[in-house]
Each structure stands twice: as C-alpha cells, then as structure tokens.
Amino acid sequence: MLSRVQTEPTPAGVAWTSSPAGKANASDNAREVQRPVSPDSREDDSGWMEVGKKNKPAITRTTLATESAITRIFGGKLRSVLSIPGSSKDSVTLEPYQPLQLDIQSDHVRTIEDALKHITLAETVSMQSETRGGMVDAKKQVTLESLPPLLILHLKRLVYDAKGIQKNSKVIEYSTALEIRPEIISPTRRTNQSIKYQLYGVVYHHGKHATGGHYTIDVLRQDHSEWVRIDDTHIEPVTEKDVTAHEKHAKLDKTAYLLFYRREPDNPK
Template sequence: MNATSLAQALQAYRAAAPEKLAFLEPRGLVNTGNMCYMNSVLQVLIFCIPFYDFLDQVGKKAAHSFKSETPLVDAMVMFMREFKALETAASAEQLRKRIKPEVYEKYGEPFTPEFVYDAIRTLPRFASMRRGHQQDAQEFLGFLLEGLHDECARVISQAPASTASTAPNSSLPSPTIANVGEGADDWLEVGRRQRPAVTRSSGHSHTQTPITKIFGGQLRSELRVPGNKNSVTLEPYQPLQLDIGSPEVRNIIDALRGLTRPEVIHGDFDSPHGKDVRATKQVFIESVPPVLILHLKRFQFDAEGYGTVKIWKKVGYPLEFEFPREVLSRQTRNTMLSENSGAPRYRLIAVVYHHGKNASGGHYTVDVRRQDGREWIRIDDTVIRRVRDEHVAEAGAEEDAGKTDARKDVPGAASGNRFLGMNDEDTGDDDGWKQAAGGKKWSSVVNGATPTNGHKPKPQPKDSIKDNKVAYLLFYQRI
C-alpha cells in the first residue's frame, strides 16, 4: 500500500455507523491442524461491523502490495475480500426489508486463509504460536490487534506532518486539570472535595489508530495513601479482563462490579504517617469503546500442582446490558450528568466458546450476529448453522435440530460438527433473570452441568467435549 494514501485512510477512519451495511455470505474456514483458535477469532472480526468497515475503507483508499510495510493489514484486507456481500443497505432495518428468506441460507465455499497464516508466521510477536499446536484464542486476538495497531501507528507516524497525528484516542478523556505534574506524562487533577491527585498515563500509545478507535477503552486506577496526594494511573484495555472465580460472581455485571472492589495494601509508600501505612487501591472504568471485548478468565494456575485448570461455574451474560454506574469513574459519571446521557449500553454481537477440560487442549467455536442485527449463525470451522438469539444467551446450548433451523454442512466441508446431535436438558430459569423476547435474556446454563433446581444432577460423561463447552470471549457493540 502507498504509505501516504494508507496514512490518510487510517487517519480518516471513524468508528461510526458505516455509510452502507454489507450483509455478508458466511464462509467456513478449513482447520488445517489445531487452527480453530485462529479461525474463530477471524470469523468474529469479519462480522464485526466497525472492523469490517475499517478494512473496507482501507482497501478502497490504498492500493495493495505484497511487499508492503503492513503485512497484517494487507492480509486482513485480502481476507475481507473473500466474503461476498449478498445485499447492502444504509441500515440494519433496511437490510431486513431487502433480504429474502432464502438469502439467509446462502453460504459460500469454505476456504483456508493461508495468506493470513503466512503474514502471521513472519512476525516475532506470533513466534510462540506454531501451526499444529493447541493455542489460546484470547492470546491470538490480543497479538492480532496489537500487530494491526502497531502497523497502523507506524504508517501514521512516518507520514508527512500534515497527515500524521499523535492526538490521543478520541475514546479516551482528556486530563481534567492541565497543570504539569512530575513527569512529561503527569498532570495535576482536582478530585473530590478539591483534593489534588497526581495523574499519569501508562502503557498507552498516543498514536490514534482504527484499532484503538474500535476496541480501545481506558481504566482508571486510584491509589490513596494517608498523608499523600492521590495517585491516579490511566491504563488502556482491549479486552477487558474479568475475574469470575469469586463465589459472588454469577454474571458479567457481578464481574464488572468486582473489578472496582477496593483493595487494601499495607506497605511503605513514603507517607508522612510512617513506613507501614494502610493504602487503598481502586479501579474504575474511565472510558468505553464502540466494541467492548470481555475476556472471562476461566484458566488459572493451580498451586497444588495441577498446572493450569479451567473454572467451571455458572456465569450469565445478557443479550443487552447497561454499564452499572458504580463501576464508572466519577469523572465519567459527571460527564454523563452534564450531557444528560445515560450509562453506556451494549448489544451482544459474538461469543467465542472453548470446548474441553483444560487450557492445554480443546476446541473453539463461535456464534456471530449477522449485519441485519437479528440473525445469528454458529460456526465450527467449516460447519455453519443458524441459531436463535436465546440459544446464544444460553451459553450455546444445542437445541434439537427438529425444533429449529437444521444445520448447514457447507459444500466441501470436513466431517461435520461433532457437537451436533447431543441434546441438552431444558435448564429452566431458576434464577428469575430477565427474559428476552422469545427466550431468556441471560445465560442460564452451568458450564459442565445444568442447574440442579434442588435435585441431584445426573453424572456427566467425562469425555463429552460438548458438556465442557463454555463462553470464553464476549463481544458487545455499543448501542
């Protein structure tokens, strides 16, 4: 790609609603040997409307070159072009009016995104990811987004001064008070009751790219030490890591609230009150992105010698949710008040599932919401089928094929979905959580066993991979 035209395209990108929505023809991705972790992430990204729009804009405004300085961006543009638009419209509502029923059943031939693998193979960041070895989808997603961001940032920074910009990410708030603090990235901020706080930005690239515009949010970590000014650190996130191990965490709202639970720390903080003082650290969400990625931390190291183990527990997630106000920073809540806007609202657009007993093995599949805003499809490498949104919210419980849309084995597909044909019991709704239209609004499937409702659960076969299916990565788009 020509560096100047590419820089201009990257700078011009805005993570807003695209001029036209493309209703894509789904295509399966051939698993050439433990590549399901990569395939699942690539499917999510291509069906993520702002990310597809980014690739589309870059592809139209900058010419492709195999010897470019942006091999990942080029490979993803090529990947995007492998998916045919069956219909286009200015909005999801118009798409739904234009799409004929039979169009929903159109699926393209599966293919192997070899050019994406080739681009990844040459980059040092991906050196630990070897073909044919079991890998982690969350880790790959992080590497891929970081790699794309780095390429975009490098092109922008090398462009002529009239093109390049080092403005902070527009989704990140500016400092409240602009007095310079101790360092170049420090400033003095006036907080509650006019208390000063030294605020600094940490781990944040100041070059604005489409990746930070789409997926980048910011956390605010406040350290309160008796006798000292409050210390505030602003840190970027993508994705937002959620601890789910605590017994109090039953759904993602609980996990978000747990993120901001105050932590007491004892130590020497150079306080006038002495060497051993009781400090408090608390994390808040300072800003949220157009596309929010939630990583449910299901794999943890076991100190008793079992290595990395998988957390089996019930964790509900809604099809739509509003951020609890208490997890947002005071500055963000004040902005909401001044602008008379409500808390940020999000709609679920994709779920990546992990199948298997532990982190060292298993399989990944994905559910994605199509561009019409209503239709969902389930993708297991080369096997694609339609599913209802309530079954997505039930952590991917398979329903009997006779009751809903039959599965679609894409022409040329491999042996088929080994998870089909295994029926789950009806889990009921023992928690009384809110119902979505046509089904449950929250996931109510226990990962590994169904809710007992006071009855002794049936023993589950130990080798059943499907019974070990669990939602691992959640993707939400801001409403």
C-alpha cells in the same frame, strides 16, 4: 486465531500482569484483576493535577500507547486511584485495555454484571510511606474511564495452581443486552445514565481442560436478522435463546470465553 487462543490466552503483542488475591505489595504494579499493558506503551511521568472529591488534589499519569484504528474501535481506559494515608494527594493512573479482562473466580461473581462490578472493588495495598517512615495500608480502586464502540469482554477461565493450568468451567450468565451502570464509571465521566451495549458475538471453548479442546463462535448477522453458529466449516442458524442457554452449554462442557458487544447510539462516551 482461535487455535492461538487455545494455547496462549494472551492476544498477540500484549503482556498481562497480575497480583495475588488479598493484600497486594506496592511493587506489583497490578491488581488481582489482570490488566493488559501494550508493549508500545510507557508511563507519562510528568502527569497533571486534578481536583477530586472534597477538593482533594490528585496527580494523574497516563500509560501512553500507540493509537490506531484498532484501539479507537476496541480500546478503552481504566482509572486506578491510589489513596495513601497521610498524603495530601491521590495518585491516579490511566491505563489502556483491549480487551477488558474479567475475573470470575469469586463466589459472588455469577453474571457479567457481577464481574464488571468486581473490577471496581477497593483493595488494600501495603506500601512504604515516606511521610510516616514505615509501611502503611493504602487504598486502591479501579473504575472505567472510557468505553469503546465495540467492547470485548474476556472471561478469565485459566487457573494456575500446583497442578499447572486448569480450566474454570463456572457458568457465567449473560444476555444480549448489557447495561454498564454509572457506579462503575469514573466519577469524572459519570452521568445518571447507564451505557448500553448489544451482544453480537460469542466465542466458546469446548472441553474440560485448559490445554486442549475446541472453539466455536456464535455471531449476529450484520443486518441483525439472525444468529449464526460457526464450527470449523459447519455453519447453521441458531436462535437468540440458543446463544444464552448457559445451563445447556455447561452440560456440554461448553463455556463462553469472549463476548463481543456493540455500543448502542445516543449514549455518553
């Protein structure tokens, strides 16, 4: 599986969509932050009516996807709200994700928490307005509608430029405890409590280039007794400090690529 990730960062059966930074064209059904679209999914055109902030109505549509044991364990949903000037209704789309991709290109993103917050930054979308008869700047904002029992975070380290595919080796800090703050949760699902996760696995990419390199993994034993490092057929115990030694990893051209978190019990779903 890891060798497949090296040559093709997209998980099998999933297509990723993206749009350039800055203003996005309305025809790009995407954010600057990439989002997965299941090949078996389709948009529910019927939608339903919601009442949002200040009693403003919203038409909500959902991208339908085939549910399975895998999606119930690892899958969640994003809520994308498009507010169009002059429109009496917001347009809301619920989209599945699995895993959750995190854009780390911004200088403001230095931790996993920063990357999660970056998902929710509002962006401007230029689009044609039927009511105003011209182009308008709509506001688009994404929040987390639901979170799975096991959350996989995919750090987007591939950069596409004139030279081809490059690797972003930026250090992104993370710890074994993750708190997802209420402000990045959808208003319809938000509570006063953070949602807490515990790290149980990290996949690393070793090497300076995106087109080559090597993968290793640190994984927490099922009984939580110790961390184990797996490098091909070599297996050795490591400490929690070794798992989160970001600067040490950077000196070895070793970067976290996938983070696996387990949701703590007694948290809102």
